[in-house]
Amino acid sequence: MKSKAAVLREFGQPLSIEEVEVEPPKEGEVLVKNAYSGFCHSDFSVIKGDIPLPLPMICGHEAAGVVEAVGPGVANIKKGDHVVATWMIPCGQCPNCLRGRGNICSTNMAYFMTGTLLDGTPRFKDAQGQPVLHEAFVAGFSEYTVLPQAGAIPLPSDFPLDQACAMGCCVPTGWGSVNNVAKIQPGNSVAVYGMGAVGLNTVAALANRNANPIIAVDLEGSKEDIAKEFGATHFIASSKEDPVPAIMKLTGGMQAEDGSWVSGGADFVFEVSGDPGALVQAYWSICSGGKTVVTGIPPAASSSELPLMLLALQERSIIGHLYGSISPGLDIPALVNIAKSGEMKLDKLIEKKFKIESINETIAAMDKRQIKGRWVCEWD
Ligand SMILES: [Zn+2]
Numbered sequence: 001m002k003s004k005a006a007v008l009r010e011f012g013q014p015l016s017i018e019e020v021e022v023e024p025p026k027e028g029e030v031l032v033k034n035a036y037s038g039f040c041h042s043d044f045s046v047i048k049g050d051i052p053l054p055l056p057m058i059c060g061h062e063a064a065g066v067v068e069a070v071g072p073g074v075a076n077i078k079k080g081d082h083v084v085a086t087w088m089i090p091c092g093q094c095p096n097c098l099r100g101r102g103n104i105c106s107t108n109m110a111y112f113m114t115g116t117l118l119d120g121t122p123r124f125k126d127a128q129g130q131p132v133l134h135e136a137f138v139a140g141f142s143e144y145t146v147l148p149q150a151g152a153i154p155l156p157s158d159f160p161l162d163q164a165c166a167m168g169c170c171v172p173t174g175w176g177s178v179n180n181v182a183k184i185q186p187g188n189s190v191a192v193y194g195m196g197a198v199g200l201n202t203v204a205a206l207a208n209r210n211a212n213p214i215i216a217v218d219l220e221g222s223k224e225d226i227a228k229e230f231g232a233t234h235f236i237a238s239s240k241e242d243p244v245p246a247i248m249k250l251t252g253g254m255q256a257e258d259g260s261w262v263s264g265g266a267d268f269v270f271e272v273s274g275d276p277g278a279l280v281q282a283y284w285s286i287c288s289g290g291k292t293v294v295t296g297i298p299p300a301a302s303s304s305e306l307p308l309m310l311l312a313l314q315e316r317s318i319i320g321h322l323y324g325s326i327s328p329g330l331d332i333p334a335l336v337n338i339a340k341s342g343e344m345k346l347d348k349l350i351e352k353k354f355k356i357e358s359i360n361e362t363i364a365a366m367d368k369r370q371i372k373g374r375w376v377c378e379w380d
């Protein structure tokens with residue numbers, strides 16, 4: 001069947017809006033008509049080539065829609081079901097999966113990196129009959145897409161599909177980083193660098209765990225209102241003020257005569273922006289014994305010089321994680337139940353809906369840091 005799609009053909013260039021051919025679902029796969037697809041900062045990193053994936057590729061890894069057809073052997077999902085796609089699919093059998101760490105499944109990470117489904121082939125072809133790859137199993141910016149059945153998480157039919165697409169990336173990544181990775185306790189002092197949709201969900205999850213203070217940091221002062229709406233107790237515009245001394249002061253820091261900090265710093269600092277400079281600032285914002293949680297994915301070519309001695313001498317930690325260390329099939333339905341209470345404020349998260357024809361304007365708006373919350377592509 002034919003499908004409209006946004007194809008990345010060259011890094012750093014606009015996406016090409018094309019009609020692609022979608023093959024029917026094979027064994028253990030489902031065909032989904034997307035209703036809404038979110039534009040995540042990691043898509044922007046893929047488009048720039050900061051996360052280098054093979055091309056041509058249909059971008060997008062945050063999508064929710066309705067099952068159109070199922071392939072042979074699919075028993076738990078049927079036509080008409082509402083589903084949200086996940087961008088990592090545990091194989092269930094590799095050492096990481098057997099340890100309950102399917103978010104870094106070593107078998108399926110290989111297919112993630114090659115842009116195919118789990119048999120090593122894509123389901124899309126362009127007008128010239130050439131194969132087109134899937135970003136992260138999802139290919140969210142195609143109206144129709146084929147997903148492995150374990151990558152299609154069933155949703156309650158009354159859950160709004162525009163909010164449901166956020167359940168595929170920004171909600172589980174933010175909430176998982178707080179609950180699975182940092183294991184925040186009430187009263188922990190925290191800071192979060194980067195108030196995109198993942199950062200806002202991190203703040204919401206920290207508020208849910210009664211962390212205090214919750215210090216939000218973003219280059220753009222215009223993000224203050226939405227950061228506080230989601231639960232931040234303080235906000236620092238890092239383009240106007242150095243966030244490190246500000247966080248030290250807000251966490252009770254005292255300075256020696258030479259200006260060095262003898263106390264202060266947050267128990268946990270989340271770096272969500274993926275910016276290497278912000279990661280260094282995040283490291284300097286933790287207390288002795290504190291933990292830097294690395295959520296944002298820095299560019300592949302980036303490196304950093306951090307003082308190593310303090311890792312041991314002050315028990316400082318830097319913890320990386322992928323996808324909030326969730327088990328998609330278990331944690332996404334649980335998070336959907338929390339979202340149904342309204343506590344996640346997903347209605348406030350979805351700032352704008354756009355049509356696929358204007359996706360390059362959305363990319364430009366993200367480049368200019370003009371997006372507050374999540375912008376989602378509306379297919380109908
Ligand atoms: Zn994402």
Ligand SMILES: [Zn+2]
Nearest residue numbers: 091094097105
């Ligand atoms: Zn696995």
